[in-house]
Amino acid sequence: MIKIKTPEEIELMRESALVVSRTLGMLASEIKPGANPLHLDKLAEDFIREQGAEPGFLGMYDFPNTLNWSPNTQIVHGIPNNEALKEGDIVSVDCGALKNGFYGDHAYTFEVGEVAAETKKLLKITKESLYLGIRAFKLGNRVGDVAYAIQNHCEAQGYGVVRELVGHGLGTDLHEDPQMPNYGKRGRGKKLVNGMVVAIEPMINMGSRRIKQLKDGWSILTADGKPSAHFEHNVALINGRPELLSTFQYIYDALGVQSNEEEEFRSEKLVT
Numbered sequence: 001m002i003k004i005k006t007p008e009e010i011e012l013m014r015e016s017a018l019v020v021s022r023t024l025g026m027l028a029s030e031i032k033p034g035a036n037p038l039h040l041d042k043l044a045e046d047f048i049r050e051q052g053a054e055p056g057f058l059g060m061y062d063f064p065n066t067l068n069w070s071p072n073t074q075i076v077h078g079i080p081n082n083e084a085l086k087e088g089d090i091v092s093v094d095c096g097a098l099k100n101g102f103y104g105d106h107a108y109t110f111e112v113g114e115v116a117a118e119t120k121k122l123l124k125i126t127k128e129s130l131y132l133g134i135r136a137f138k139l140g141n142r143v144g145d146v147a148y149a150i151q152n153h154c155e156a157q158g159y160g161v162v163r164e165l166v167g168h169g170l171g172t173d174l175h176e177d178p179q180m181p182n183y184g185k186r187g188r189g190k191k192l193v194n195g196m197v198v199a200i201e202p203m204i205n206m207g208s209r210r211i212k213q214l215k216d217g218w219s220i221l222t223a224d225g226k227p228s229a230h231f232e233h234n235v236a237l238i239n240g241r242p243e244l245l246s247t248f249q250y251i252y253d254a255l256g257v258q259s260n261e262e263e264e265f266r267s268e269k270l271v272t
């Protein structure tokens, strides 16, 4: 059952989304060669608590940490360890927070130092697909329209779109209805209605879409050993159109990246 949120609830959810957005922004300045994942995990936990929130993933389904830390060939659900970051790595960091009874759930794939050109391209296309999916999250569309937009953009580059893991509704539960897959057919699936809040999160592999799981029971990685990327935003459907609740702006500010991708998105007219 899809739980429709009131405008007041959406404002609370915006605050939860901003807690995780700020946390990823804080981490952005710490993610560099030599950084210790467990140390960053503790920094993130403390930073979330300083904001009057609780880590959303810690203890959820018995997950042992605050961050999902998934370097290089890991797709999602990696566990932070003592393995220091190296120049040329990428790392997908997924972070959850619970505040005022609502979850924020937000992810970004970071570059560590200088990464290979083909890896940069994977990150760029995956992030583009996230915004294409978000643009399709509007009144008159269905879940399949969001899914198709993401899949089409990534498969056009020959990338593998992970199917076993999907985006989701978000609210007082971390995972609510509907599931938001990153593959699908236009015009199919549940209708999108005002008051829906979802996490849209393409998980895109440079090679095959096939996955495997580490023996730790958590980390999901690419079967072919090629890199994977993951970007996640929290989005509400308000007055017929998508509104971003989370923001990458804290990350861009920390990294000195000039980007108007979110402003562009907010100001553009989406044809319904």
Ligand code: MG
Pocket: 094, 095, 105, 106, 107, 201, 232
């Ligand atoms: Mg997430």
Ligand code: MG
Pocket: 105, 106, 167, 168, 199, 201, 232
């Ligand atoms: Mg999620």
